[in-house]
Amino acid sequence: MSTEARAVHFPAADWDGGVHPYRVGHRKLGMWLFIVSDSLTFSALLMGYAYLRASNVWPTPFPFYPSIVFSSVMTFCLLSSSLTMVFGVSASSRGDKILARKWILATIFFGVAFIVLHLIEWNHLISEGVRPFSLPAHWVSTFTTTDGKLPSPLFGATFFTITGLHMFHVATGAIYLSVVAARVKKLKHEDIEISGLYWHFVDLVWMFVFPLIYILSVDVGGHLAK
């Protein structure tokens, strides 16, 4: 084989060792791999949601106000937090750790705001009567089809499970960023970049959850209000 013949002339030519072959540190690569695997956990839940939604009568109960307005503000918070994280990482890449810390604190602020808003939204739904195992009575009567098929009680189950797991990730991220902010002077730039990777990933998950859970369940005809 000609490739082998060529190899003879280049002992260890293609890989000399001593540096990371793909120009990425251990921890950064590790975080990317974690993101890949975690996105599969979310994919499993979202595929399960799609499967159950397709095989059931699915209620579409979210009114424009408050649910969609609320969730849009939440989305805005998360998007803003991604922006502030970008500024934070950028400040860190210039070596300005103090400024980086300020941006990371802003990121944490938006993240916590997201969680607070989300809990208000949860509380709102729970007080309306949504449970992991049942729908409020007036939802059931509104969304029963003309041929008598009842809407699926799995609405609450999928909603609370998927948004709950996402909220858990945001909360974990806020704690993670707090540690990064506290130790920012001791950390290398790459470590701050890695925390940014995680944060952007959590945002990206929301960009799937928001349309699939909220927008697809908008009460378009205003059935519940009638």
Add this chain to the structure above:
Amino acid sequence: MSVETHEAVHRHEPPTSFIRKYIFSLDHKVIGIQYILLALVAVIVGMAMSVLMRMNLSWPGTNWPILATLFPGGAPGGVINPEFYLSLVTMHGTIMVFFVLTTAPQGGFGNYFLPIQIGAEDMAFPVLNMLSFWVTLVGFIVILSAIFFSGSASTIGPIGGWTGYAPLSALGQIAGPGQGMGMNLWIISIAIFCVGSLLGALNFITTLLNMRTRGMSLMRMPLTCWAWFTTAVLALLSFPVLLGGGILLLLDRLAGTSFFIPGGLYVSGILSGTNPSFPVHTGGSPILWQHLFWFFGHPEVYIAILPGMGATSHILSTFARKPVFGYRAMVFAIFAIGLLGFFVWGHHMFISGMSPYSAMTFSILTLSIGVPSAVKTFNWLGTLWGARIRFTTPMLFAIGFVSLFVAGGITGLVLGQTSLDLPMHDTYFVLAHFHLVMGVASIFGMFAATYFWFPKMFGRMMSESLGKIHFWITFVGVYCIFVPMHVMGLVGMPRRYAQFTEYTFLTRLHPLVVFVSVVAIITVLTQFLFYFNLIWSIFKGKKAGANPWDATTLEWTTASPPPHDNFAGVLPVVYRGPYEFAVPGAPNDFVMQTEPETETERVGGNGHNGHRH
């Protein structure tokens, strides 16, 4: 951009305290041995359970006084009841698949030898590595406890098979014995195991990509490293899906959701929703659980077998004293098997009621796995062809692996076809198929690996004569156990039944059932020879040098056992591929990977050296 050298990042001094050295160790070698010990304990538990099951099948009503004491609910008066039999089935499967076939090949041998074979001093994340072992151990303790926490007045473990099919597994106590606390613990144990495996997989991939030594290009890695790498990728992508499914199943049981529970169920005489003990459930899909489970479950089968394939390739080449036939094809075949493994999960679900069109697709994809599997098999045969084979114990087990892989794999082609699978599903034919190919074959891979690498791990050889007795009895034994099971399956004997005494069409099989049980007991007892050999050889075995097998890869360049940082502070430099045996003109019949090229090679070139990538 991080460009610091390996040494600067990962130099750590050997710890001195006992706890840091042997218990909470960060050394990948110690962690590897911890994983192997865990598997050695777990496999005894699993084997004991299989013996109990065989006894119950062939001599129904056998009285075990000790069982009456240990499991008053499961074996009242010492006689195993059918529920306890089913919980044994569940525990045997779960413990064997998760805590033996997943821990020993990957967590054990992978942990120990992947860093050494690529010339690294340790794994990329030593702390994560330690955590992944301890998390896995917690999972093992939880699964063992499951059998003792099954609710009121009963010591029957979880019942559901290792697949935990819904709705049985999702309903809770109402569904009958074995569906109480034990089932919750079963799910929690699996979830814990998922986390441990994810941490391990992340570590393996990072280590392999980032920490190869000077000259160790991807195509110069031993095939073992390729196998561990592919296995880690499979684990990284499949365990999170099981984790997701496990969360949903647990919510079904504890939070009253109905992800996997359809409406209108009539269980234990109660219609769903008509009694507070069985609240209303509707809208869920048991098939969804099967999809989520098997999306993980099929790659899991390859997680079990791929490291065995890697070890077999490595060992066949070493003792055939020939380069691996078609190294590059072997690499691509490993990857092809791993990749296809993600698209065939539906072949476990042909009778689930899914669309026949998707069954057709899954069937075709399943049969196509035969292609890379055949590439590997023929390359193994090509490696052996015309070789002057050294029939050492590891070599015998490696050849045994090839034999079992072919024998078990052939029936995979039968079961992969929908029309044939329909009658054979859930019979002993399936049982025989997967025990041969993923159970026994992987175990043979691990036996081969143990006999092969033992001298490196402990500085002493294992006894060859004991090893050969162990091999021959085990090899003949497993065929005598599993070949008759194919026949039983063809006759129509169903899996998981506690007894067959009431089925007249199966009574004529009873002598065969007894034969299998007798052989199984003999084979299980023979395994204690292996345990004895292990322990005896650690203290009394013949001293081994650095390279007792005249092998070529990096682990044989360092001392036996290797020092704390593997290469005593000097990182090896690699000049050639991993399997340079019988190189024309070379002074020995093997050339180490670290050996620089000679002038004659530079001019003349020779067969098999470092492929470029």
